[in-house]
Amino acid sequence: MKIIDLIKEGKPSISFEVFPPKKDSGFSSIEKAIREIADLKPGFMSVTYGAGGGTDKYTLDIAEEIERDFGVPTIAHVTCVSSTKETVLERIRDLKEGGIQNVMALRGDLTEEIKGNLDNRELVHAVQLVRLLRQSQGDFCIGGACYPEVHPESPNQKTDLKYIKEKVDAGCDFLTTQMFFDNNLLYNFLYKLREIGVTVPVIPGIMPITKGNQVDRAIRLSGSHMPQRFKALVDKFGDDPDAMKQAGIAYATDQIIDLFANGINYVHVYTMNDPSVAKGIKDNLSAIIGKDF
Numbered sequence: 001m002k003i004i005d006l007i008k009e010g011k012p013s014i015s016f017e018v019f020p021p022k023k024d025s026g027f028s029s030i031e032k033a034i035r036e037i038a039d040l041k042p043g044f045m046s047v048t049y050g051a052g053g054g055t056d057k058y059t060l061d062i063a064e065e066i067e068r069d070f071g072v073p074t075i076a077h078v079t080c081v082s083s084t085k086e087t088v089l090e091r092i093r094d095l096k097e098g099g100i101q102n103v104m105a106l107r108g109d110l111t112e113e114i115k116g117n118l119d120n121r122e123l124v125h126a127v128q129l130v131r132l133l134r135q136s137q138g139d140f141c142i143g144g145a146c147y148p149e150v151h152p153e154s155p156n157q158k159t160d161l162k163y164i165k166e167k168v169d170a171g172c173d174f175l176t177t178q179m180f181f182d183n184n185l186l187y188n189f190l191y192k193l194r195e196i197g198v199t200v201p202v203i204p205g206i207m208p209i210t211k212g213n214q215v216d217r218a219i220r221l222s223g224s225h226m227p228q229r230f231k232a233l234v235d236k237f238g239d240d241p242d243a244m245k246q247a248g249i250a251y252a253t254d255q256i257i258d259l260f261a262n263g264i265n266y267v268h269v270y271t272m273n274d275p276s277v278a279k280g281i282k283d284n285l286s287a288i289i290g291k292d293f
Helices: 003-008 024-039 054-069 085-097 128-136 155-171 185-196 214-222 228-237 241-262 275-284
Strands: 013-020 045-047 072-081 102-106 139-145 176-181 200-204 268-269
Touching: 003 045, 003 139, 003 268, 013 024, 024 045, 024 054, 024 275, 045 054, 045 139, 054 072, 054 085, 054 102, 054 185, 085 128, 085 228, 102 128, 128 139, 128 155, 139 200, 155 176, 155 185, 176 228, 241 268, 241 275
Parallel strands: 013 045, 013 268, 045 072, 072 102, 102 139, 139 176, 176 200, 200 268
Antiparallel strands: none
């Protein structure tokens, strides 16, 4: 089933993101976690693509397994900057043959090696991948990424918004945001998108911070603003693993409930492959998910 059709159902729902192992030796343990998350029956699951293409060999296998064994729609991440155009086209053919209808089109991480060789690469931006997917006759539902607080590489939000609109005009059916911890930032971002004519659905991405040491990494990856009440939570519970996990799940749940209450029905959760976090959030929303309000 296509993600855009799920969104159009208009009922509160959550989806979960999972990622393949970095090495072959870690596949069995991660596969177990992914299957436990799929068993929670989220609206859909996204399967990421590794930095520099490191884990791409598992992305399609895991996406197919989730759909086949659990009946959960999946969206497979595809990146382009680390690959040749022919490799990307081959990957697109594999997705079509595997029956995957949903694709998240991403540029991919700029490693130092890639940065030094950009002039020789055929696909450098996500918008080029979106166009390639649209031309592939695969009838994909295409998702794109966006940053409520400006992409770390963008000089300002005006430039960032321009690039987002280019992706949507090229064929993105919906957008999913990077993590954020203050919902007001998202609401302001959505207003700015509508102002420039971007009207596709935007799925908020929520990252439950369940360990004190995740904070610095979250800031480094997304440049996210940390509200004072979130900082207080980490200061108070960060040194107690059980307390921090419970508090982090509660904070993420509170964000999601606020989003639902303000008319946003689909929310994506970055699970970090932790079934207990995914279950904790879903249990907290058990009387809300799937209902008409």
